[in-house]
Amino acid sequence: MKHPIRAFYITHRIYNEWSTVIEALKSNSTIADQPCVADFLRTYNSMLTRLGFWPTFEDIAGLADNILRLWGVYGLKTKDIVNGRVASVETRSLKNSEVETIAQLAKSVKMDYQHLALLEELLNRTDDESEKIYYRKKLSKEYYLAKTRKMPAAMYPSLAYTDFKKFREYNDFLKDANKEIIYQSDIDSFIIPPTLYEELCRGPIKTKKEESTLRCYLRETAVPFYMAKEEVIHYEPRLSVFHDVISDDDIRYLKREATKKMSQGTTGDGFVSRIRISQVSWLPDQAHPKLTKRLARRIANIVSLDTTFKSRASPVEYWQVASYSTGGHYAVHVDPLKSDGFLWNKTDEYQGQKAEWRQNQGQRIATWMFYLSDVDAGGATAFPHLKSRISVVKGAAAFWYNLLPNGSVDRRTEHGGCPVILGSKWVSNKWIHESGQQLKRLCGKTYDSEDIYPDKYMSPRTL
Numbered sequence: 001m002k003h004p005i006r007a008f009y010i011t012h013r014i015y016n017e018w019s020t021v022i023e024a025l026k027s028n029s030t031i032a033d034q035p036c037v038a039d040f041l042r043t044y045n046s047m048l049t050r051l052g053f054w055p056t057f058e059d060i061a062g063l064a065d066n067i068l069r070l071w072g073v074y075g076l077k078t079k080d081i082v083n084g085r086v087a088s089v090e091t092r093s094l095k096n097s098e099v100e101t102i103a104q105l106a107k108s109v110k111m112d113y114q115h116l117a118l119l120e121e122l123l124n125r126t127d128d129e130s131e132k133i134y135y136r137k138k139l140s141k142e143y144y145l146a147k148t149r150k151m152p153a154a155m156y157p158s159l160a161y162t163d164f165k166k167f168r169e170y171n172d173f174l175k176d177a178n179k180e181i182i183y184q185s186d187i188d189s190f191i192i193p194p195t196l197y198e199e200l201c202r203g204p205i206k207t208k209k210e211e212s213t214l215r216c217y218l219r220e221t222a223v224p225f226y227m228a229k230e231e232v233i234h235y236e237p238r239l240s241v242f243h244d245v246i247s248d249d250d251i252r253y254l255k256r257e258a259t260k261k262m263s264q265g266t267t268g269d270g271f272v273s274r275i276r277i278s279q280v281s282w283l284p285d286q287a288h289p290k291l292t293k294r295l296a297r298r299i300a301n302i303v304s305l306d307t308t309f310k311s312r313a314s315p316v317e318y319w320q321v322a323s324y325s326t327g328g329h330y331a332v333h334v335d336p337l338k339s340d341g342f343l344w345n346k347t348d349e350y351q352g353q354k355a356e357w358r359q360n361q362g363q364r365i366a367t368w369m370f371y372l373s374d375v376d377a378g379g380a381t382a383f384p385h386l387k388s389r390i391s392v393v394k395g396a397a398a399f400w401y402n403l404l405p406n407g408s409v410d411r412r413t414e415h416g417g418c419p420v421i422l423g424s425k426w427v428s429n430k431w432i433h434e435s436g437q438q439l440k441r442l443c444g445k446t447y448d449s450e451d452i453y454p455d456k457y458m459s460p461r462t463l
């Protein structure tokens with residue numbers, strides 16, 4: 001489903017209302033034996049078998065979490081969320097029970113602003129006096145809890161007991177936290193300013209002057225007459241987007257093959273976590289030789305690195321295809337793998353094989369990432385240290401070195417996949433390793449030298 005609010009309320013409804021209806025029908029044998037009800041229950045059972053699952057509370061929590069992530073990262077407005085409006089696309093408003101579920105989850109993940117704003121919405125919605133009293137009390141209590149949880153360390157009661165000035169400050173703080181009427185400004189005091197990464201997800205932040213130094217090139221490749229369309233997003237370290245480097249047919253093939261065996265994406269240490277919400281599939285080069293050889297050769301022609309898959313000391317990993325639906329994201333990280341390479345959920349034998357593999361391959365020297373789709377809103381790839389972002393454009397690919405020429409990890413390449421607001425986003429990573437690149441990547445005269453580009457397209461200083 002493309003819309004985060006619609007995805008949430010439909011699943012919420014199926015989980016809450018349908019389960020109640022089915023249980024009520026099943027528990028009353030006179031009703032359950034009626035031909036039309038029996039027929040309905042049979043259809044329901046066969047659907048259940050075909051689907052293999054029915055939404056659980058975890059699914060609902062995941063979808064509510066997606067909404068909260070979009071709300072936090074993009075600074076969305078409470079009114080828009082509860083009215084079902086996201087990136088100017090509207091669906092129906094959320095019902096009270098749905099608002100309550102999201103509020104509960106916001107509390108559990110300590111998103112105080114979102115939690116209190118939703119409680120205030122519930123208070124404003126009701127005309128019933130006893131309900132008003134209930135929500136006012138709840139809002140006041142939750143405000144107190146949120147405020148005291150964020151109490152500055154300098155005000156801890158133990159200090160207050162030994163210092164009269166501190167005691168008074170502490171009491172004033174508690175008095176302010178403990179009030180019956182909570183105003184909008186009280187709730188707004190919990191708004192967290194966006195991080196640099198979040199600002200980048202929201203839109204470009206480079207100044208006009210910084211933008212003006214960037215260039216697009218028709219870059220010579222290893223193939224005579226094949227010029228790659230390079231858009232430089234950042235120089236030193238160089239971050240580039242190459243446009244029109246994969247055809248629609250090849251994209252269709254990759255997506256179709258990947259869809260056959262997708263699973264929840266994990267982070268570098270093998271964990272499924274809120275840090276990465278996507279579906280991932282690995283396509284072995286040997287299983288799809290025609291297409292993957294062609295794509296690997298194209299990458300090699302453009303970036304002059306060895307990208308041919310080998311069974312030992314391979315300079316590349318398999319193709320990773322990832323799909324993000326609305327709310328999906330990958331938080332800021334660097335691509336090189338952790339040196340210990342420990343994968344918590346794998347056997348000793350697997351760990352051993354993997355360690356040997358990594359030793360032979362070396363570290364992930366560079367990342368080539370194809371964009372296999374456009375996206376309706378959100379989903380940019382953001383590089384906070386470089387104040388740079390890459391918008392999702394189907395058929396393009398991003399390329400950067402993860403390691404400095406001296407072999408150490410270049411932390412400036414930290415990046416993340418911003419949450420998808422509307423629609424879905426597909427990417428395919430080809431991670432290129434150190435093995436095989438010894439004579440391919442030029443190094444500078446000093447230990448800390450940046451990359452040298454062997455062509456005439458240099459950094460702005462030389463333009």
Ligand SMILES: O=C(O)CCC(=O)C(=O)O
Nearest residue numbers: 330380381416417427429
């Ligand atoms: O999806 C993106 O934009 C970034 C993906 C990424 O960083 C990764 O897969 O390692």
